[in-house]
Amino acid sequence: MRIRWGRELIILIAIILLSFFLALTTNFLFTHDRSGGLTFNSQSIRLLLETNAYAVIAAVGMTMVIVSGQIDLSVGSALAVCSLAGGYAALAGIPIPLVVPLMIACGTVIGLVNGLAVSKGRIHSIIVTLGMMTLLRGFILLVTAQQWLYPPDSFKYLGRARLLGLTLPVWEAAVVALIAAYLMANTRLGRAIYAVGSNRDAASLSGINMPRIQLLVLTLNGMLIGVASVAQAPRFTAIQNNIGMGLELLAITSVVVGGTSIFGGSGNVLGSVLGALFIGLIHSAMVFLRIPAIWEQAVYGLFLLIAVAMDIIRTRRRIALGGTR
Amino acid sequence: MSLLAQTREKIAPRLRLKLGRELVLLAMLLLAMGVMSRFSDHFLTLWNLQMMAPYIVEVGLISIAMTMIIIVKGIDISVGSMVGLCAVVLGLAWRDYGLNIWAAALLAVIVGTLAGLFNGLAISKVHVPDIIVTLATMSIYRGIAHGLTGGQPVTKFPEPFLFLGQGRVWGVPTQLLILLPAIVIGGLVLERTSFGRYLYAIGNNEIAARFSGVKADHIRLFLYTLSGFLSGLASVIYVSRLNTARSNMGIGLEFEVITGVVLGGTSIAGGEGSIWGSILGLAIIVILRNGLNLAGMPTQAQAVVIGTILIVAVLINETLRRR
Numbered sequence: 001m002r003i004r005w006g007r008e009l010i011i012l013i014a015i016i017l018l019s020f021f022l023a024l025t026t027n028f029l030f031t032h033d034r035s036g037g038l039t040f041n042s043q044s045i046r047l048l049l050e051t052n053a054y055a056v057i058a059a060v061g062m063t064m065v066i067v068s069g070q071i072d073l074s075v076g077s078a079l080a081v082c083s084l085a086g087g088y089a090a091l092a093g094i095p096i097p098l099v100v101p102l103m104i105a106c107g108t109v110i111g112l113v114n115g116l117a118v119s120k121g122r123i124h125s126i127i128v129t130l131g132m133m134t135l136l137r138g139f140i141l142l143v144t145a146q147q148w149l150y151p152p153d154s155f156k157y158l159g160r161a162r163l164l165g166l167t168l169p170v171w172e173a174a175v176v177a178l179i180a181a182y183l184m185a186n187t188r189l190g191r192a193i194y195a196v197g198s199n200r201d202a203a204s205l206s207g208i209n210m211p212r213i214q215l216l217v218l219t220l221n222g223m224l225i226g227v228a229s230v231a232q233a234p235r236f237t238a239i240q241n242n243i244g245m246g247l248e249l250l251a252i253t254s255v256v257v258g259g260t261s262i263f264g265g266s267g268n269v270l271g272s273v274l275g276a277l278f279i280g281l282i283h284s285a286m287v288f289l290r291i292p293a294i295w296e297q298a299v300y301g302l303f304l305l306i307a308v309a310m311d312i313i314r315t316r317r318r319i320a321l322g323g324t325r
Numbered sequence: 326m327s328l329l330a331q332t333r334e335k336i337a338p339r340l341r342l343k344l345g346r347e348l349v350l351l352a353m354l355l356l357a358m359g360v361m362s363r364f365s366d367h368f369l370t371l372w373n374l375q376m377m378a379p380y381i382v383e384v385g386l387i388s389i390a391m392t393m394i395i396i397v398k399g400i401d402i403s404v405g406s407m408v409g410l411c412a413v414v415l416g417l418a419w420r421d422y423g424l425n426i427w428a429a430a431l432l433a434v435i436v437g438t439l440a441g442l443f444n445g446l447a448i449s450k451v452h453v454p455d456i457i458v459t460l461a462t463m464s465i466y467r468g469i470a471h472g473l474t475g476g477q478p479v480t481k482f483p484e485p486f487l488f489l490g491q492g493r494v495w496g497v498p499t500q501l502l503i504l505l506p507a508i509v510i511g512g513l514v515l516e517r518t519s520f521g522r523y524l525y526a527i528g529n530n531e532i533a534a535r536f537s538g539v540k541a542d543h544i545r546l547f548l549y550t551l552s553g554f555l556s557g558l559a560s561v562i563y564v565s566r567l568n569t570a571r572s573n574m575g576i577g578l579e580f581e582v583i584t585g586v587v588l589g590g591t592s593i594a595g596g597e598g599s600i601w602g603s604i605l606g607l608a609i610i611v612i613l614r615n616g617l618n619l620a621g622m623p624t625q626a627q628a629v630v631i632g633t634i635l636i637v638a639v640l641i642n643e644t645l646r647r648r
């Protein structure tokens with residue numbers, strides 16, 4: 001697997017610097033014990049990984065979508081639908097080993113519908129997924145009647161069980177990221193996704209079935225959102241009906257901060273994983289620095305805009321210097 | 326000039342087609358009204374029709390800019406957040422900073438214009454894709470609105486201000502008198518001026534338009550600024566109609582506007598569409614919503630209905646266009 005340490009290194013440094021800053025100013029990494037000495041506290045890092053596992057999975061899926069030159073705005077609502085489907089199924093007494101595939105299937109179907117509308121209906125993914133987002137969100141509010149859902153303990157076990165000190169969601173995210181990284185970098189499908197995203201005409205002419213790739217990528221992304229819901233929904237005592245709200249912004253921001261070009265055709269999974277962790281760290285920083293959560297949305301939006309603008313200015317300069325993208 | 330002649334030749338048959346589509350929309354509108362009147366006895370009362378009229382004004386104003394933006398192949402999903410931001414600015418400037426209510430309203434419109442200008446600059450100068458810019462500013466503007474008020478509403482606006490959104494002039498709701506000239510001006514500009522032709526030219530083939538001397542970037546900058554200006558204006562009317570300024574005002578508005586525009590025959594692929602169509606499209610949605618309300622359908626279910634309409638409308642549009 002070939003890794004080019006460009007943007008990834010920058011984010012890694014940013015993550016380290018921000019952690020360092022937080023460690024100095026708050027009790028993010030070190031807590032004062034009674035005698036006044038400092039003790040290292042791994043809790044924060046573990047929590048960072050656990051709370052952002054689902055965002056990492058969503059960012060991985062969004063990477064494929066954006067690299068292929070599309071976008072998916074329906075991921076937040078899709079996550080909510082999958083979570084609620086799982087919650088209701090568990091409440092109905094369906095055994096957990098069946099609930100998990102059900103949640104993943106649920107996401108896959110949503111992705112498939114998006115994909116069919118884009119590939120067969122030839123509508124731009126922005127419009128399809130914007131419609132899907134509103135449609136699903138309305139559907140959720142209708143089904144839940146604004147009530148929270150309290151799943152049984154067997155369901156919540158999925159979010160709490162630990163393996164080597166880390167909860168299952170963290171492992172799920174790690175597995176998804178590894179598989180996706182391999183798929184994007186080392187397989188024919190991965191190549192085709194990059195090809196469609198960087199020059200669709202050239203891709204078509206060289207025999208790549210573009211609609212099929214679009215369909216596949218959106219369906220795959222739906223499936224990953226199903227997995228993300230398995231990583232997120234069981235972590236809480238209640239599944240709130242606004243679960244996943246704003247996930248589309250979070251995922252797109254993570255991907256773009258991670259160095260994937262918004263125009264498609266370039267970027268990688270590792271960058272997006274780091275991007276998602278970086279955004280998660282920003283969230284922690286805001287909590288530790290006591291910045292009201294109400295500003296959070298504005299901060300994410302700002303990060304997205306800055307990251308894209310930087311990317312565009314950088315590539316333009318490179319083109320001006322005679323290089324290629 | 327040859328490009329313009331070409332465009333005109335290309336568009337002439339389409340104008341006829343468009344007229345056909347608008348007749349179809351009108352028929353749909355009447356059909357919707359007929360069906361709704363079966364659901365509820367209150368639907369076709371004069372009182373109900375008057376209740377509906379103000380609602381279309383806010384979305385209608387914004388749809389004028391949205392139609393033009395979609396014609397040049399753009400999109401603006403930050404309009405709902407701009408409405409929220411302007412509403413909050415209006416409320417806070419009046420209540421906390423003691424500004425005269427009309428000065429506060431002017432300030433809200435200015436803030437909206439600046440918000441739109443910011444979108445436009447990022448899109449036309451830095452060349453960030455419009456969907457990303459407006460997705461980002463959608464959350465930035467909404468975030469600022471939430472942050473400024475902490476989620477608390479501003480209410481009890483002075484009586485003269487409420488006239489704008491609740492009053493009547495010769496029996497016609499005041500705000501309708503703002504919308505109607507705006508539609509006429511917008512429609513005429515789009516169909517009878519060279520500026521309007523440029524929009525279709527950019528949407529049909531931007532590179533050709535640029536080579537023929539159309540300043541596409543300037544036009545984009547103007548359109549997004551216009552979108553901010555109209556969102557500001559809509560928010561002032563909205564606040565006056567509800568006598569409340571809240572930071573969550575206008576959530577989902579972008580969706581309704583885009584659905585109306587697309588239902589009205591504006592192609593998401595650019596280069597095609599009209600303001601008359603958009604207004605008819607919005608009228609259908611407003612009537613549908615009102616009818617579903619009267620029939621006792623919850624607001625959330627209406628979102629499902631409208632989401633379905635959007636996707637179906639786009640599918641039909643694109644299939645028709647390809648033929």
